[in-house]
Amino acid sequence: xxxxxxxxxxxxxxxxxxxxxxxxLRDELGLTGTHIGCDTTNCGACTVLMDxxxxxxxxxxxxxxxxxxxxxxESNDPDLNAVKDSYVEEEGLQCGFCTPGMIMQSYYxxxxxxxxxxxxxxxKNLRGNLCRCTGYRxxxxxxxxxxxxxxxxxxxxxxK
Amino acid sequence: MYSGKKAFLVNGRGRYIDxxxxxxxxYMSIYRSPYARARLKNIDGGxxxxxxxxxYKAAVGEMADLSGGREDLKLYREPVLAIDYVNYVGxxxxxxxxKNKYDSEDKLSEVNVDFEPMQAVSSIDESLKSDPVHNGxxxxxxxxxxxxxxxxxxxxxxxxxxxxEFFNERILGNSIETRGCIADYRDGFLTxxxxxxxxxxxxxxxxxxxxxxRDKIRVIQADTGGAFGSKGGYYPEYLIAxxxxxxxKKPVKWIETRSEYLMxxxxxxxxxxxxxxxxxxxxxxxxxxxxxxxxxGAYDAGTGSFAPYFIGYQITGPYLIKNVYVEASSVxxxxxxxxxxxxxxxxxxxxxxxxxxxxxxxxxxxxxADVRLINASDVPFTSPTGLQVMDASRPFLEKALKxxxxxxxxxxxxxxxxxxxxxxxxxxxxxARIVSGDGHIKVYLGGDTHGQGHEAWARNIIxxxxxxxxxxxxxxxxxxxxxxxxxxxxxxxxxxxxxSALVNACKKxxxxxxxxxxxxxxxxLLNNHFDAEDFFSADFSLNSLNANMITAxxxxxxxxxxxWYCYYDLGNVLDMGNxxxxxxxxxxxxxxxVLSEGIKYSDDGQLITNSISLAGLLKADDIPDKFHIHIAExxxxxxxxxxxxxxxPTIGTPSALARAIELNxxxxxxxxxxxxxxx
Numbered sequence: 001x002x003x004x005x006x007x008x009x010x011x012x013x014x015x016x017x018x019x020x021x022x023x024x025l026r027d028e029l030g031l032t033g034t035h036i037g038c039d040t041t042n043c044g045a046c047t048v049l050m051d052x053x054x055x056x057x058x059x060x061x062x063x064x065x066x067x068x069x070x071x072x073x074e075s076n077d078p079d080l081n082a083v084k085d086s087y088v089e090e091e092g093l094q095c096g097f098c099t100p101g102m103i104m105q106s107y108y109x110x111x112x113x114x115x116x117x118x119x120x121x122x123x124k125n126l127r128g129n130l131c132r133c134t135g136y137r138x139x140x141x142x143x144x145x146x147x148x149x150x151x152x153x154x155x156x157x158x159x160k
Numbered sequence: 161m162y163s164g165k166k167a168f169l170v171n172g173r174g175r176y177i178d179x180x181x182x183x184x185x186x187y188m189s190i191y192r193s194p195y196a197r198a199r200l201k202n203i204d205g206g207x208x209x210x211x212x213x214x215x216y217k218a219a220v221g222e223m224a225d226l227s228g229g230r231e232d233l234k235l236y237r238e239p240v241l242a243i244d245y246v247n248y249v250g251x252x253x254x255x256x257x258x259k260n261k262y263d264s265e266d267k268l269s270e271v272n273v274d275f276e277p278m279q280a281v282s283s284i285d286e287s288l289k290s291d292p293v294h295n296g297x298x299x300x301x302x303x304x305x306x307x308x309x310x311x312x313x314x315x316x317x318x319x320x321x322x323x324x325e326f327f328n329e330r331i332l333g334n335s336i337e338t339r340g341c342i343a344d345y346r347d348g349f350l351t352x353x354x355x356x357x358x359x360x361x362x363x364x365x366x367x368x369x370x371x372x373x374r375d376k377i378r379v380i381q382a383d384t385g386g387a388f389g390s391k392g393g394y395y396p397e398y399l400i401a402x403x404x405x406x407x408x409k410k411p412v413k414w415i416e417t418r419s420e421y422l423m424x425x426x427x428x429x430x431x432x433x434x435x436x437x438x439x440x441x442x443x444x445x446x447x448x449x450x451x452x453x454x455x456x457g458a459y460d461a462g463t464g465s466f467a468p469y470f471i472g473y474q475i476t477g478p479y480l481i482k483n484v485y486v487e488a489s490s491v492x493x494x495x496x497x498x499x500x501x502x503x504x505x506x507x508x509x510x511x512x513x514x515x516x517x518x519x520x521x522x523x524x525x526x527x528x529a530d531v532r533l534i535n536a537s538d539v540p541f542t543s544p545t546g547l548q549v550m551d552a553s554r555p556f557l558e559k560a561l562k563x564x565x566x567x568x569x570x571x572x573x574x575x576x577x578x579x580x581x582x583x584x585x586x587x588x589x590x591x592a593r594i595v596s597g598d599g600h601i602k603v604y605l606g607g608d609t610h611g612q613g614h615e616a617w618a619r620n621i622i623x624x625x626x627x628x629x630x631x632x633x634x635x636x637x638x639x640x641x642x643x644x645x646x647x648x649x650x651x652x653x654x655x656x657x658x659x660s661a662l663v664n665a666c667k668k669x670x671x672x673x674x675x676x677x678x679x680x681x682x683x684x685l686l687n688n689h690f691d692a693e694d695f696f697s698a699d700f701s702l703n704s705l706n707a708n709m710i711t712a713x714x715x716x717x718x719x720x721x722x723x724w725y726c727y728y729d730l731g732n733v734l735d736m737g738n739x740x741x742x743x744x745x746x747x748x749x750x751x752x753x754v755l756s757e758g759i760k761y762s763d764d765g766q767l768i769t770n771s772i773s774l775a776g777l778l779k780a781d782d783i784p785d786k787f788h789i790h791i792a793e794x795x796x797x798x799x800x801x802x803x804x805x806x807x808x809p810t811i812g813t814p815s816a817l818a819r820a821i822e823l824n825x826x827x828x829x830x831x832x833x834x835x836x837x838x839x
Contacts, residue, residue, distance in 0.1 A: 019262070023261070026178075031172070032176075033174075035178075035336075036178065038772045039417050040771055042418075043336055073170075085170075088166045094741055094745065096170075097385025097611075103170060126780035129780075130772065130779065132745075132749075134745050135744035135745040135749075135783060136748065138741060
């Protein structure tokens with residue numbers, strides 16, 4: 001029996017010890033937004049947040065997520081939604097298959113930046129996520145736009 | 161810009177093939193050959209060729225027509241499940257079925273195969289000198305063509321001759337979504353869901369291999385997570401899933417792993433060539449001879465028998481060369497069968513020609529741009545191999561050089577150029593359908609969008625011709641029930657033939673509204689049910705001139721691309737955001753071909769590049785510092801006035817980048833990918 005909080009909701013399920021977190025999300029919870037691109041931690045399509053840090057859910061067992069908190073692309077977190085909007089506005093997606101993982105990683109790299117979120121920082125932090133359609137240019141622009149949006153949101157929150 | 165489907169996809173609400181689950185569904189796993197070549201002494205367990213003995217052919221569109229009827233190619237047909245022999249790592253031998261993915265993978269242990277390994281043929285060179293891989297064949301030559309006219313160098317006018325050899329390693333599409341399907345056979349009717357570029361290819365394949373009536377098959381496209389050519393055709397796994405659904409009377413789902421994709425999806429490129437050019441001292445080329453070999457893989461399943469012809473046909477690109485002779489063959493190797501990869505013959509042809517022009521420029525000490533200009537033409541012309549170049553290439557190149565600021569930039573930076581003709585796969589045409597009602601318009605296209613953004617231009621056409629706001633228009637996924645006649649999305653064709661069919665359908669539906677209400681008004685269309693379909697037939701040549709320029713530095717054994725430039729003639733831009741996305745994405749694939757991408761095998765035919773990372777896909781920090789995108793719009797004669805785009809960046813980038821790199825290193829680039837050893 002595992003107890004995993006996903007997007008704010010707790011789920012208690014019996015799972016096989018070998019079940020991957022990505023299978024738990026997709027097959028047990030029906031959260032199919034998290035995609036499987038390679039099953040081998042190479043492509044990043046399955047990236048989710050575990051306790052606020054990105055993990056590739058094809059390389060985490062569901063039992064390893066027991067008593068942890070997972071955030072997926074289906075989350076309605078306002079900051080995450082701002083990243084999603086930026087991807088739409090900057091055309092940071094074409095076929096959309098790498099996109100959920102890419103967005104989760106973008107959200108993480110913005111939220112956890114210690115220095116400037118410049119082009120180099122963005123590129124280096126997207127190295128673990130492959131995209132075959134866009135050539136990354138519009139993805140990097142989407143992250144820049146998302147960073148602006150999140151900064152503005154923060155400023156509004158502070159001034160409140 | 162209207163967000164459309166993108167707003168769904170960013171929320172994880174796409175419905176890709178693995179997101180679709182039917183009640184009481186079985187999962188299929190495939191037992192694949194671990195050997196490049198072996199005799200199967202015994203096969204036991206699973207669904208195997210003792211029960212399902214069938215052959216198939218996956219070639220698509222024009223490519224199928226060229227060689228489809230040749231009796232002699234039967235020797236090289238791929239069995240759906242291996243019979244007696246396996247000929248590549250990953251070849252399907254048996255299928256097993258479980259209640260979920262984990263269960264079906266467990267069941268792979270129930271299959272027992274007794275292999276007798278054999279010496280594999282793992283390269284073009286070996287293929288040419290080895291005994292035939294296939295019993296009954298007289299050699300390993302799958303297909304052989306000569307193009308142009310054979311000439312004796314004594315008879316032609318030239319001052320210098322130069323020769324060189326080239327090799328482009330195999331590349332796979334490596335869409336981030338792998339292949340997959342669901343077959344659901346019940347009550348004598350097969351509903352088949354797939355991640356695909358063409359529901360029609362699959363329907364045709366199922367109908368011909370299963371022996372079902374066409375009206376008993378419906379193929380529905382799931383949201384498709386990229387393809388790049390690798391999902392255009394019909395694969396053996398589709399037939400196995402359909403057969404199993406009929407047998408077990410349950411839906412059957414097949415989703416492959418990435419390692420299966422790398423082994424068994426059909427790879428493109430894989431061309432080795434020798435070229436010799438004859439030229440005057442002023443740079444005018446008077447003759448070219450080319451001998452080229454394509455690595456067709458183990459069977460005539462994909463494009464292996466067509467590719468050598470297609471490369472030879474377009475070898476001279478935009479250049480007017482009097483004497484041309486090409487010997488082009490494809491050869492059997494113990495690798496996965498060859499299929500199209502974005503460009504599909506076009507980049508291979510251009511690489512040979514453009515690299516030879518640069519070699520000539522160096523030899524005679526002239527600017528490579530000027531050598532290209534002197535060999536271009538002031539009028540449209542037909543090449544000795546039959547390529548009809550529709551526009552005058554010299555004025556176009558002059559404009560391109562000026563627009564990209566070549567002469568200025570090349571003074572200070574290591575600058576490579578390429579100049580090419582894009583030949584889109586327009587034949588035999590394409591279909592479109594518009595359905596209105598309930599305040600909404602649904603659009604169906606015969607070619608299935610799989611990430612290229614057809615939705616954006618379809619909306620723009622509806623807006624332009626029917627004055628309907630884009631938010632009221634959706635582009636539906638492919639579905640043979642809704643649009644049964646159609647071809648597919650590949651070969652830079654969709655905006656040309658799909659766009660034209662849609663323009664024609666707009667005109668038809670407009671007339672329907674007029675004849676019912678006396679006049680056309682968008683609300684009359686939207687609030688009533690109208691339905692119009694068009695098949696735009698294309699039995700003519702249409703192509704376009706395009707140029708690329710790349711500046712690069714080589715520092716610390718790595719290549720820094722400082723500028724990627726293009727001047728592409730798109731005829732009529734249907735959606736600029738879409739165009740930019742296609743260009744930047746294609747550019748990175750072209751760069752990948754030169755720097756790192758390749759599907760590689762060991763001498764004994766084992767797949768070395770068995771992860772998506774080892775296959776050399778580029779990452780976010782590999783992109784050019786800056787894109788300089790310049791577009792010409794010289795309209796074509798078709799109703800959409802479009803010309804092709806999708807493959808242009810993969811054609812122009814490799815040769816321009818190869819040049820920019822060799823100007824840095826002083827060492828000629830003949831092979832893609834150049835690999836770490838070169839640097």
